[in-house]
Amino acid sequence: MTGAFLFLLVAPWLTNRLVLTPFDFIAMTDHLAMGWLGYLILILVVPVWFQPANSGLTLGVLSSVLGGICMDVPQNVTWGIRVPWTYNSPVIWKKVNWLTGLLLLIASYGMVGIGWVWTTLFPIYQVSAIVGIIVIALGYAHHLAHLT
Template sequence: MTKRHTLPITLQLLSLLNTLILVYAWSRSLLGRPLPLGNQQMTWWGLIYWTSATILLLGGPWLANRLALEPFDYLRMTTHLAAGWLGYQILLLVVPVWFQPANSGLVSGVAFGLIGGLCMDMPRNLGWGVRISWTFKSPVVWHKTNWFVGLLLLLASYGMVAIGWLWPVAFPWYLLISVIGILLLAVGYAWYLNHQ
C-alpha cells in the first residue's frame, strides 16, 4: 500500500490560478479572440506549447520522484515551479508584447526559470545543483545554497524576458552579468554557511 499525500493549500491555490489563466487563454482562442502579443496573436501552437509546459511543470516533479534514487519533497518542488510559472503567466497577461517570438530573451528566460525552480528543492546528487565541497559536506548547506541560487535564477529569468524585448542589444551583457553574479553569490553563500 502506497502512502497518499494531500496537496498543500499553497500548491492547490497556485495550480488553480495557473489553470484558470490557461483556461482563459483557451476560451479566448475558441471564441475567435486569441490573446494579443503586441502586433501578433497567440497561435494554436503557442497554446499547445503553453499547456504542455504547464502539465510538465506540475506533473514532472512527481514523475522525477518516482524515478529518483533518493526520495525528495516533490510537492515542495512542484509548489516552487507552480509559483514561478504563475509569474510568467501573469507577465503574459500584463505585458504580452514581451512574449513575441522575436524576443531574444524569451527562451533563455524560461530555461533559467525552470532550472531555478528545480534547484530550489533538488536533493544532493552528482548531476544537478551547486556541487562544490562546501555543499557536499552538509545537507543543510546544500539545501540553503541551492534554494538561494534557484530563487536568484528565477528572478533573473524574469529580467531576461524583459531585457530581451525592451533592450535586445544589452541582453548578452545582462545574461553574462547574471550568470557570473549568481555563481559568485552561490560560492560566497556556501562558504558563509559552511563557516558559521
C-alpha cells in the same frame, strides 16, 4: 510556452526518479507553479514581451524552470551547486540551492524583459546574471561552511 508548461508538469516526477534519495517533490511542484504564476502575471501586464521575436523568452523560461527545480532538489551528483561545502552538509546544500533557484527565477523575469526592451544588452545581462548567481551561491556556501 506550451513545451515549458508540459515540462513543468513532469519535472518534479522525473527529478524524483533520477535522484537517489527521496524528497518532497510536492514542494518542487509548488515552486515551479509560483514561478509560472509570475510569467502569467507578466503576460497579463506586458503581453508584448512574449512575442516570438523576443530573444530572451526561451532562456528566461528555461532559467525559471531550472530555478524552480534547483530550489528543492536533494543532494545528488548531477544537479545543483555541487561543491565540497554543499556536499559536506545537507543543510548547506538545501540553503545554497534554494537561494540559487530563487535568484535564477528572479533573473529569468529580467531575461524576458530585457530580451524584448534592449535586445543588444541581452547577452551582457544574461552572462552577468549567471556569473553573479554563481558567485553569490559560492560565497554563500563558503560563508555557511565556515560559520560553524
